[in-house]
Amino acid sequence: MSLLTISGLQKSFAGPAGDTTRIIDIDTFELAPETHLALRGRSGSGKTTFLHLIAGILPADAGSICFDGIELSQLSEARRDRVRATNIGYIFQTFNLLQGYTALENVLLGMAFSPGGIDRKRAVAMLDRVGLSDRLSHRPRELSTGQQQRVAVARALAKRPRLVLADEPTGNLDRRNADNTLSLIREVCTEDPTALLLVSHDDAVLAEFPEVVDFSALNPSAMPTQP
Numbered sequence: 001m002s003l004l005t006i007s008g009l010q011k012s013f014a015g016p017a018g019d020t021t022r023i024i025d026i027d028t029f030e031l032a033p034e035t036h037l038a039l040r041g042r043s044g045s046g047k048t049t050f051l052h053l054i055a056g057i058l059p060a061d062a063g064s065i066c067f068d069g070i071e072l073s074q075l076s077e078a079r080r081d082r083v084r085a086t087n088i089g090y091i092f093q094t095f096n097l098l099q100g101y102t103a104l105e106n107v108l109l110g111m112a113f114s115p116g117g118i119d120r121k122r123a124v125a126m127l128d129r130v131g132l133s134d135r136l137s138h139r140p141r142e143l144s145t146g147q148q149q150r151v152a153v154a155r156a157l158a159k160r161p162r163l164v165l166a167d168e169p170t171g172n173l174d175r176r177n178a179d180n181t182l183s184l185i186r187e188v189c190t191e192d193p194t195a196l197l198l199v200s201h202d203d204a205v206l207a208e209f210p211e212v213v214d215f216s217a218l219n220p221s222a223m224p225t226q227p
């Protein structure tokens, strides 16, 4: 039984000149529960778009995305938001932290719709595990870029999701912090047990995964914009 089953998935975007480019054209993709899978791919090949479709942030033009028995393409945006808030821990490439809230509040708010609800002890423990126990009351703008990335990691993991989507989750970290953060993500996803779909360009990160899929093989219509 797979946690995520995708078929015939298509997504195009209109360019500034009104022309349309198909960014995603994926025949089939499956992710089993508790599986850890990494995606590698060129910049601009559509990896973030793919994660946004899975998370229900973007609607697909065609095809099916079945998450835990729920067909996302049949749902309104509000219902997709609820599925994501309840089941998916998303580590955004650009963090998406709420600027008016502290690091701890960002993690607590991330737990608000999860089945376990808000658990302050777990939120504090997760921020401690990403090395930010002395930054609980800092707002995002008072944190370094790497610290903001670690808050985003803590927020995604603290809620005990069924699936973690991680878009370059170590992209702004030095080697030591990148290694620690990756180990933490995989450790928490094993403890709880959670499926993990991670995008990375970093060979050291990819080497840690039992399975790495080349995104351009999965999505052959991808049009890389940069080597």
Ligand SMILES: Nc1ncnc2c1ncn2[C@@H]1O[C@H](COP(=O)(O)OP(=O)(O)OP(=O)(O)O)[C@@H](O)[C@H]1O
Pocket (backbone or CB within 6 Å): 013, 014, 015, 023, 041, 042, 043, 044, 045, 046, 047, 048, 049, 050, 093, 225
């Ligand atoms: N809202 C949008 N409107 C128009 N084009 C878009 C939009 N979002 C993404 N694109 C285009 O889709 C393509 C894929 O973008 P995406 O962010 O998914 O790539 P990526 O593989 O994640 O890249 P990177 O590795 O650099 O983060 C790019 O060419 C981008 O310009």
